[in-house]
Amino acid sequence: MVATRYSLQVSPSASRLTLQTASFAPDSTALRCLDWDRDRFDIEFELQNGTTYNSFLIQGEKTALIDTTHGKFTSLYLEELQALVNLAEIDYLIVNHTEPDHSGLIGDLLALAPQITVMASKVAIQFLQNQIHRPFAAQMVKSGDRLDLGNGHELSFISAPNLHWPDTMLTYDSGTQVLYTCDVFGLHYCDDSLYDETPALLEADFQLYYDCLMRPNARSVLAALKRMEPFAIGQIATGHGPLLRHYLADWTGRYRTWSEAQAQAxxxxxxxxxxxxxxxxxxxxxxxxxxxxxxxxxxxxxxxxxxxxxxxxxxxxxxxxxxxxxxxxxxxxxxxxxxxxxxxxxxxxxxxxxxxxxxxxxxxxxxxxxxxxxxxxxxxxxxxxxxxxxxxxxxxxxxxxxxxxxxxxxxxQKQGQALDSGLDQALGRLSTGLYILTAQKGDVSSAMLASWVIQASIEPPGVAIAVAKDRAIESLLHGGDTFVLNVLEDGQYQRLMKHFLKRFPPGADRFEGVATYAAANGSPILAESLAYLECTVTHRLEAGDHWVIYCTAKAGRVAKPDGLTAVHHRKASNHY
Ligand SMILES: Cc1cc2nc3c(=O)[nH]c(=O)nc-3n(C[C@H](O)[C@H](O)[C@H](O)COP(=O)(O)O)c2cc1C
Known part of the structure; x- marks a missing residue:
């Protein structure tokens, strides 16, 4: 039985959020939260067909909920869940993976039903303890552990670390032969079909999802496929998109083929x-x-x-x-x-x-x-x-x-070799200034010499900076992070440049021997800089091997009004 409920839209511009509940195996109900208009997921990819966040309820002698949903569905989801089960009768919440689109309302659920025991991997429990600032009952599970819900529903846990997140595990119900996989085998696709009846509609999104989330850990995917082998699987209940039943071997076969090719390459x-x-x-x-x-x-x-x-x-x-x-x-x-x-x-x-x-x-x-x-x-x-x-x-x-x-x-090294093409040389004629980014976040600090820096908006005052994906400072430049952009002075920058281009060992204090004082946002201002801006990161755009970081400048000062900015000229585009 498939029952679809439609939420009330708050305003005409609000995105459509609906919830579908469907029985898909004995004692097993899917709560599929349909997010019709979502057009972007994380930083990683644009969505063409919205997405769904799927949660599942198994009602044996004991009752278990498998994963929850995105926080934006809180009231709709809790209302529907209460229509299906008395919240006080839920014994377990199985968390296969803790990313907020599946765990966003766990805190609300546990507040309403504090008797629930959370079953998850060690990493997942630690993550939830940091998220939910009140104690809750938790039981750590690892591969091979089992949980008997009665009525034939014996759950087996299969750890699958690194399949997108380190905490990931899969849960298998021997009573229904359903494998619950959360992100694994998912796809961002939103429609009313409970199952994968028409693979042609799903293929492109299935592959995009694999490419973005699973391909980087292809060997872990192969290890998880191996761990799945002993289980007779009749359906895969994923956390995103339709449940996979009609073409199961085809979908898992694709994961295997793609991962084997990737692992070899x-x-x-x-x-x-x-x-x-x-x-x-x-x-x-x-x-x-x-x-x-x-x-x-x-x-x-x-x-x-x-x-x-x-x-x-x-x-x-x-x-x-x-x-x-x-x-x-x-x-x-x-x-x-x-x-x-x-x-x-x-x-x-x-x-x-x-x-x-x-x-x-x-x-x-x-x-x-x-x-x-x-x-x-x-x-x-x-x-x-x-x-x-x-x-x-x-x-x-x-x-x-x-x-x-x-x-x-x-x-x-190959990328660094001169390309000797007109394009490379012409691009190399783009010239900029020289800057040092400095950031302090709690106990962690970092710095980097940068030249790919440009003013990007007048109102609000904004700056764009290209930061290579493997830079040490990159992890301090996420949305909401603050830093200082120090402008280097013509003729006076050699000492600072030499210092910050040193190869620092992991965890080194990059400011040792450099005069600094703290900006209002807490990051170090270099005393020898010509000027500085206090910046807050508001957007990150993935640009091939770099992130383009757009930030708004909140404050700034020029130390020497007559000083000129150091200018950096180069002749080829494949180096700074
Ligand atoms: C002249 C010059 C300009 C640079 N500009 C940038 C830049 O805009 N973005 C960037 O990511 N790296 C840039 N770099 C590279 C980094 O400054 C430097 O290699 C890096 O700090 C070392 O990597 P790490 O901080 O991850 O240890 C530049 C290097 C030089 C020599």
Whole structure:
């Protein structure tokens, strides 16, 4: 039975939000929130056909809700949910993935139904604890764990880290043979059809979604497909778009074909960590984030939840390795380490980190062994004894970026070679000034010499800056972030330029030895700059290998009224 409810529009310009409820298997109801007019998703892609956010209710002897929906549906969704079930009777909320379009109203739901136990991966629970500022019952689950809801609905959890987000898991109901996948196998497509009856209508959006969200982690997709193999799957209930039933093998086959092709084509880094140990997972994810900034594929592997053959295969084929020190006493880890050492080879770079669990494998002897095997150290061993902070996340991210840049050094070198074409030379005649961006956010600071800077609006006073995707400062330049744009002075900029072009190790204080004072927005003003602007990021536009950051300038000052801005001339477009 498919029942479609239409929301009341608040104003004629408001976007259409409707909710469809449908029974799709015994005791199982889909709540599909249809967002007909959404035209953009994250920063990543434009939507042609709106989107849906799907949530599912299983009513066995116990009742479980699988994922929720976007916060914009809060009242519509809660009203419909209460029509289906007494909220006080919901026992579990299974969170396959915590991105806000699926978790935006979990706080509201738990306020109304505090008896609910949230079942999710460790990373997901940590994320929710930071989001929802009140205690709630939670149970961490990992691959192989089960939950019996009664009436034949036994749920199995399958971890699928890195499929778009680190927290991702899949949930399988053996009673209905439905696999709940949240983002995985999704597509942004909005219509009333519950199922994938007409694949021709869906193909393009299915592929775009894969390309944007899944392709960067193709190896993780293959690992998840392998973990799905033991389950007889009759339907895939995704978090976006129609449920997949009629062409199931075709859809999963596409993921396999695309991911195999991608995995063969691109160098990748195998990142080993010990999932439930210390803060290993947080550091690993921060390093993975840094690798992704360089468009390097990452295979994230929990050493406590994998097998030795998979480890050997990965180490043999990876371009780079990262290893979080596992606890010495963990059973089965000694042979894992021996396997990693035996399969590592001199064409690789290695990075090691230690999370201060207290009983770790000693890091420096291991580093020496990798060096003796001829591997290059991508970054100095990271030793984090206390609880990680934003500053240690940033350090790890920069370490990951350094490794990613090493892995891609051939590609970068080719791009850097002179193109010798008219276009390249003509583009190279675009000249600009010289600037230093400085940013401070909490304990984290960064700086960068920039020349691709231009005034972009008069009202409001606005500036556009092109920032390469793998810059250290890039993660401090998201929407709402503030920074200072320091203008360098003609004839006086050499010292500052030389300083900020140094190759800083991950986490280094880039301001050491440089005179600064704090702007009202908290970022450092360089005392030697000719002028400065205090800026707030309002938009980011993806522009190939750069982000174009548009920001509004809130305040500014010129230190020397007669000073001239340093001008930067060049002759080719493939360097600054
Ligand atoms: C003259 C000059 C101008 C530059 N302009 C830019 C720029 O506009 N955008 C950018 O992303 N990088 C620019 N760079 C590169 C960065 O300043 C520099 O390589 C970077 O700070 C080092 O990377 P990291 O900060 O990620 O460690 C420029 C470099 C030079 C030499």
């Amino acid at each position: 691109e160098p990748f880094v195998a990142l080993f960590y010990a999932g439930e140990y210390g803060h290993s997972d947080r550091l690993a994810h921060a390093i993975g984030q840094g690798l992704l900034k360089t468009a390097t594929a990452v295979e994230l592997v929990d050493l406590l939840d994998t097998d030795i053959h998979a480890v050997r295969e990965l180490v043999t084929t990876a371009a780079g390795l990262v290893l979080g020190m596992p606890p010495q006493a963990a059973p089965g880890l000694e042979p894992m380490l021996s396997t990693i050492l035996a399969a590592a080879h001199p064409k690789q770079a290695i990075g090691l980190f230690e999370t201060g669990g207290g009983q770790d494998e000693p890091i420096f002897p291991l580093r020496n062994r990798f060096q003796e095997l001829g591997l290059k150290s991508a970054f100095e061993p990271i030793l984090i004894k206390a609880a990680p902070t934003e500053a240690t996340d940033k350090l790890c991210e920069e370490a990951g970026t350094d490794l990613g840049q090493w892995v891609n050094r051939d590609r970068t």
